[in-house]
Amino acid sequence: MEQNTHKFRLRLNLFDGIVLVLVLAVGALLLWSTLRSSPAVTDSPAATASTVRYTVRFQNWPEGNSALVQEGDILVDNVRNYELGQVVSFEVVPAVSRQLDHEGRKYVQATYEGYEDILVTVEAPCTENDEAIVVGGGYEIRVGTVTYIRGEGYMASGPIVAIEREVQA
Numbered sequence: 688m689e690q691n692t693h694k695f696r697l698r699l700n701l702f703d704g705i706v707l708v709l710v711l712a713v714g715a716l717l718l719w720s721t722l723r724s725s726p727a728v729t730d731s732p733a734a735t736a737s738t739v740r741y742t743v744r745f746q747n748w749p750e751g752n753s754a755l756v757q758e759g760d761i762l763v764d765n766v767r768n769y770e771l772g773q774v775v776s777f778e779v780v781p782a783v784s785r786q787l788d789h790e791g792r793k794y795v796q797a798t799y800e801g802y803e804d805i806l807v808t809v810e811a812p813c814t815e816n817d818e819a820i821v822v823g824g825g826y827e828i829r830v831g832t833v834t835y836i837r838g839e840g841y842m843a844s845g846p847i848v849a850i851e852r853e854v855q856a
Contacts, residue, residue, distance in 0.1 A: 738853040739813040739820055740775065741828055743836065745805040745843040746782065753779045753805050755841040762809055765835040765842055769823030772811025774838070780804050806848070820850065 699707070745756070760774040782802035785794045811822040819827040828834075828847055835844045 735816070736812065736814050738810060739815075739822065739828070740808055740810045740851040740853075741772075741847055742849040743807050743809060743834055743843075744845040744848050745807060745836075746845045747799060747802045748782075748805060748843070750801055750803050752841075753777070753803060756805055756807060756838065760838045762807075763837045764823065764826055765837045765844075767826065769826035770811075771823055771826060771834070771836060772809040774807055775810045776808045778806045780806060804845075805843075815852070820852070 756774065756777050758774055758776060762771040762774065763769070764771055780803065782799040782804045783796050784799070786797040787793075788795045813820050813822045813828075815821070819829070821827050828850060830847055830850055833844060833846050836842065
């Protein structure tokens with residue numbers, strides 16, 4: 688008897704060939720991008736350690752609740768638990784917002800009766816590079832960024848309105 692052994696033959700039609708070429712091209716592109724963005728070589732500038740003072744506006748607090756904020760309070764990010772620094776000072780100002788005046792067709796400053804804003808100045812050790820100022824080991828601060836903060840006996844949110852860097856000698 689004769690053995691019936693068949694040779695392996697790869698038969699590809701045009702569609703199979705196009706799919707195979709595309710899959711190989713995508714694989715080569717992924718491999719190239721992975722090797723190119725290797726973390727072995729970093730061009731990031733060295734971070735310098737210093738101290739920063741920044742001001743956060745706690746918005747729309749009921750009148751009288753500003754007594755909860757005290758100098759020396761340690762503030763913590765309410766979302767990721769980064770330590771944001773220590774309260775150096777605070778100032779109570781009327782709660783204001785911009786509202787549309789439909790008759791005059793312009794925006795006007797309006798005050799909220801019974802509410803107040805608190806401008807809290809915080810001091811924290813930070814590292815800074817060309818890209819960001821980082822406090823608490825990983826929290827980037829920028830003017831305009833809304834922060835969610837937890838203090839001793841209160842929680843607040845509001846934008847960062849000012850940043851003052853310590854001058855390096």
